[in-house]
Amino acid sequence: MAKTTFWDFIERTFFKVKTPLSAREIWDKANELGITKDFKTTGKTPWGTIASYIYTDMNKNGESSVMIQTSESPTQFILRDLADKIEKMEFKEKKLRKKDCFGYKSVRLII
Helix, strand or coil: CCCCHHHHHHHHHHHHHHCEEEEHHHHHHHCCCCCCHCCCCCCCCCCCCCCCHHHHHHHHHHHHCEEEEEEEEEEEEEEEHHHCCCCCCCCCCEEEEEEECCEEEEEEECC
């Protein structure tokens, strides 16, 4: 049997959860789903290594990278292949009422 790599369980995790995750969430979700049971690491912060793999991929490959960043705070990622398939839940429009000098007006925010 082939050795499980970081990329193996990163991809398997995303194909199961189909939602953007931070590096720490990728590690935690992979453990929760039992994806890392065949994976051995000696590092104390495997989520740091996951982040390093993802950022290196994005910096080296640009628009053809395997991963894309979906948010900055918290920093979350998703597989490029899944990005188009995500439901538009993350991009719902919310209407807020904001007070201006003449009263209230509606403001639309994209989340």
